[in-house]
Amino acid sequence: DTAVSQTPKYLVTQMGNDKSIKCEQNLGHDTMYWYKQDSKKFLKIMFSYNNKELIINETVPNRFSPKSPDKAHLNLHINSLELGDSAVYFCASSPHPGAGGHNEQFFGPGTRLTVL
Amino acid sequence: DQQVKQNSPSLSVQEGRISILNCDYTNSMFDYFLWYKKYPAEGPTFLISISSIKDKNEDGRFTVFLNKSAKHLSLHIVPSQPGDSAVYFCAASADDKIIFGKGTRLHILP
Numbered sequence: 001d002t003a004v005s006q007t008p009k010y011l012v013t014q015m016g017n018d019k020s021i022k023c024e025q026n027l028g029h030d031t032m033y034w035y036k037q038d039s040k041k042f043l044k045i046m047f048s049y050n051n052k053e054l055i056i057n058e059t060v061p062n063r064f065s066p067k068s069p070d071k072a073h074l075n076l077h078i079n080s081l082e083l084g085d086s087a088v089y090f091c092a093s094s095p096h097p098g099a100g101g102h103n104e105q106f107f108g109p110g111t112r113l114t115v116l
Numbered sequence: 117d118q119q120v121k122q123n124s125p126s127l128s129v130q131e132g133r134i135s136i137l138n139c140d141y142t143n144s145m146f147d148y149f150l151w152y153k154k155y156p157a158e159g160p161t162f163l164i165s166i167s168s169i170k171d172k173n174e175d176g177r178f179t180v181f182l183n184k185s186a187k188h189l190s191l192h193i194v195p196s197q198p199g200d201s202a203v204y205f206c207a208a209s210a211d212d213k214i215i216f217g218k219g220t221r222l223h224i225l226p
Binding site for chain 2: 004
């Protein structure tokens, strides 16, 4: 009964490859996020989707493309992987703040991406 | 340009004593502040939060204090327990966005 799940947990790949990370939440939340935690441990928001619509897109390279097939899923596709993409990527979800939530986010376990 | 700063990368506290984790922020538009706890190989989990209109919020052993004039908040854990050993992230919210600090690793010593 995992609330926010991500697959895979570990991903090791070569530079230049294209890869996807999947995220699913069963909390019925309206909003989903992708965060990147880099080697300096900063947890930075990349994207935010509300009801399948993009609402936050930080300065992330175009090689990163989120896809939300439905409210419960937000997948992250990365093209032409680079060494600097190596990081832990966290998916999160929250009820829409207007629905009474206060942006308390529920995080997935993370996907450790290593680009060789 | 860190809007949320946790200046202590680590903190060691004796079991049973009080743990105090500090956080500073720069953006006066933040209207909500949160603390998250993270164990290794897991995602952060929400711990406690406080609205900018309050100066204190308490939940069991955890209390968050907010000093808006100083743009400072702190998390107090008392008494500290071994299971509290984790990384604690301070976060601040404005609109739909949360900005996280770099985290402080708390070690509870036996």
